[in-house]
Amino acid sequence: MPIIYIYNLLLAYVINMEGIMRIAIPVDDGNVCVSFGRTPYFMLYDTENNESSFINNSAANSQGGAGIKAAQIIVDNNADVLITPRCGQNAAEVLIAANVKIYKALNNSIEENLNGFKNDKLNILTELHSGFHGDRGR
Amino acid sequence: MKQLLILSGKGGTGKTTVAGAFIKLSNVNAYADCDIDAPNLHLIMQQKSKPENSDYYGLDKAVIDKDKCIECNLCYENCRFDAIKNDDGYKVNIFDCEGCGVCKAVCPASAITLMPYKAGDMILFRGYQVFSTAELKMGSGNSGMLVTEVKKNMKLASKEEFAIIDGSPGIGCPVIASISGVTMVLIVAEPSLSGISDMKRIIETANKFNTKLAVCVNKYDTNIENNEKIKQFCQNEKIDFVGQIPFDKKAVEAVNNGLTM
Amino acid sequence: MVTGEDKMKIAVLSGKGGTGKTFVSVNLTFVAENSNYIDCDVEEPNGHLYFKPEILKREKIYEKIPQIDKERCKGCRKCVEFCKFNALAHIKDNILVFEEICHSCGGCMLLCPEKAISEKDKEIGEIQEGVFNNSNIYTGSLNPGEETGVSIIKRLLMKANNKPYTFIDCPPGSSCSVMESIKDVDYCILVAEPTLFGVHNFNMVYDLVKLFDKPFGAVLNKCLDGENPAEDFCNKKNIKILCKIPFEHQLGKLNSNAEIASEKNEKYKNLFSSLLKTIKGEFE
Numbered sequence: 001m002p003i004i005y006i007y008n009l010l011l012a013y014v015i016n017m018e019g020i021m022r023i024a025i026p027v028d029d030g031n032v033c034v035s036f037g038r039t040p041y042f043m044l045y046d047t048e049n050n051e052s053s054f055i056n057n058s059a060a061n062s063q064g065g066a067g068i069k070a071a072q073i074i075v076d077n078n079a080d081v082l083i084t085p086r087c088g089q090n091a092a093e094v095l096i097a098a099n100v101k102i103y104k105a106l107n108n109s110i111e112e113n114l115n116g117f118k119n120d121k122l123n124i125l126t127e128l129h130s131g132f133h134g135d136r137g138r
Numbered sequence: 139m140k141q142l143l144i145l146s147g148k149g150g151t152g153k154t155t156v157a158g159a160f161i162k163l164s165n166v167n168a169y170a171d172c173d174i175d176a177p178n179l180h181l182i183m184q185q186k187s188k189p190e191n192s193d194y195y196g197l198d199k200a201v202i203d204k205d206k207c208i209e210c211n212l213c214y215e216n217c218r219f220d221a222i223k224n225d226d227g228y229k230v231n232i233f234d235c236e237g238c239g240v241c242k243a244v245c246p247a248s249a250i251t252l253m254p255y256k257a258g259d260m261i262l263f264r265g266y267q268v269f270s271t272a273e274l275k276m277g278s279g280n281s282g283m284l285v286t287e288v289k290k291n292m293k294l295a296s297k298e299e300f301a302i303i304d305g306s307p308g309i310g311c312p313v314i315a316s317i318s319g320v321t322m323v324l325i326v327a328e329p330s331l332s333g334i335s336d337m338k339r340i341i342e343t344a345n346k347f348n349t350k351l352a353v354c355v356n357k358y359d360t361n362i363e364n365n366e367k368i369k370q371f372c373q374n375e376k377i378d379f380v381g382q383i384p385f386d387k388k389a390v391e392a393v394n395n396g397l398t399m
Numbered sequence: 400m401v402t403g404e405d406k407m408k409i410a411v412l413s414g415k416g417g418t419g420k421t422f423v424s425v426n427l428t429f430v431a432e433n434s435n436y437i438d439c440d441v442e443e444p445n446g447h448l449y450f451k452p453e454i455l456k457r458e459k460i461y462e463k464i465p466q467i468d469k470e471r472c473k474g475c476r477k478c479v480e481f482c483k484f485n486a487l488a489h490i491k492d493n494i495l496v497f498e499e500i501c502h503s504c505g506g507c508m509l510l511c512p513e514k515a516i517s518e519k520d521k522e523i524g525e526i527q528e529g530v531f532n533n534s535n536i537y538t539g540s541l542n543p544g545e546e547t548g549v550s551i552i553k554r555l556l557m558k559a560n561n562k563p564y565t566f567i568d569c570p571p572g573s574s575c576s577v578m579e580s581i582k583d584v585d586y587c588i589l590v591a592e593p594t595l596f597g598v599h600n601f602n603m604v605y606d607l608v609k610l611f612d613k614p615f616g617a618v619l620n621k622c623l624d625g626e627n628p629a630e631d632f633c634n635k636k637n638i639k640i641l642c643k644i645p646f647e648h649q650l651g652k653l654n655s656n657a658e659i660a661s662e663k664n665e666k667y668k669n670l671f672s673s674l675l676k677t678i679k680g681e682f683e
Contacts, residue, residue: 243509
């Protein structure tokens, strides 16, 4: 929805890019994972001390609403920024409510995306897909 | 892995027939049937090897322990889905149960547990060719996730660079799940009014993913006028119109004999 | 034993889409006269296109969705943790509710220790009641974007009132919506088309009606000369074939113009009258 895109863009311009950031990236097998909600792990990268940690994504096995639960996990782990190839509208709603900025991943290399972020090369994610939520009737 | 996904929007346009033909013609060694509510591809792809089956679990379902049940009726009163009945003891109807956990939460006797429920079978043929599919059990929801698992299974089992996926009709969850991550979507349309309307809706859905799109028309000669409408639409929307297939009774014969075109 | 005075509820289903469910149920309703026609395919209701009924009543259908009282909420997250569908999220002292994901189970409301959750109605669809000659036409429709029409189907089926026949046009497939549609019927008509794909999906509804222990019979539609895998299947499984409808261009034409074949053509009127008689015979 348009309002979410605009809000996400505003956040990006308002918050100071030089500040300390915790960056979350969905990872799978050493690469950036194609899915946000069902990625097996998130990498959390701290720009202050250049350290990364990994957290399990317990949302991956959810029947529905995986994106929402994954977003809750990111927020609870104090991420400031999410770099992902895709994100759903529902997950985005959660992230934006928590002031997490969402960037579009360049490719599937974790390193290139982190460098891209540091060098201001990444774009805000504007394409948010509708939910895949598990269906009940069909 | 480059993946070609074949979709239709409307059911009955010939998706599986076209997918089967392409798989045979391209000699591709990895393919999948993501129409898990009604998988049909295996009927025309003669598989020689035995498949590996694995269970797919959906939402848990509630189970009442008769021995612990004190028949207070609280579960029945609080179940919003009419899934609990007192029929010689309190029982949960598996098909109506949505796994919400309310009955378990209100039961004063801890007589209710949520148990894993097998919602379908994942089927993987692994021979010279890799063929991944699944079948959803009756009444199960959650087809989106199972579709993702079918594609994952195919990718894990095969080092091939190119694969063809037979998708499902509609524009709902299983279709969206199948589109994610593919290189190109081919839409098989039919030249009828409902066919055109459904084709537009599936194009709208696929466009949200920035995948390459192409359209072909099956049974095109059943309505030449509508076929031209589709061509015009594709031209206006800058979508590749890659071909038109005539209606042929031989297609039905081939399918009924378990063969591709 | 069902006598002539009883009311018969007959469901028409098929595994595969496009086999002719609506075609059969609409025409049976027409020849039976003084019947109920209930369109349970709430995602794509089509029967009304044929009847063009005079609409007498519209009823909106609602689902209950939680709403959170911010003042009372202490952020304990019991609701978020309980929700099996992940429809709730807790961000900065706010509970976000994702309406399309919510299954309306009422669990969060029950569990909230602060009684901060109440429920509001969300419209998910509509039921239209109309008449065609002396038959009642009930059409259910689900609003696009909504997940499931099961609650609409439940309401629709309560309308099966005092007419000798009620014909229920089911959704395709064998999902929860179909199960809900056939729950209380007296008889099931399985419609099949003569292709291998059709048979494969026919098998699914065959399993379903057996599971629900419903008496049933098959109608073979779009029959061509030559091999008919659906017929072979019925013979193999000893399924009674109630009627064979040939594939005919004029039928296709009538259908694509949403015309009731039995109304426009004596031949089809006779075919369906005969089918109705056969079905009646199943109960004697």
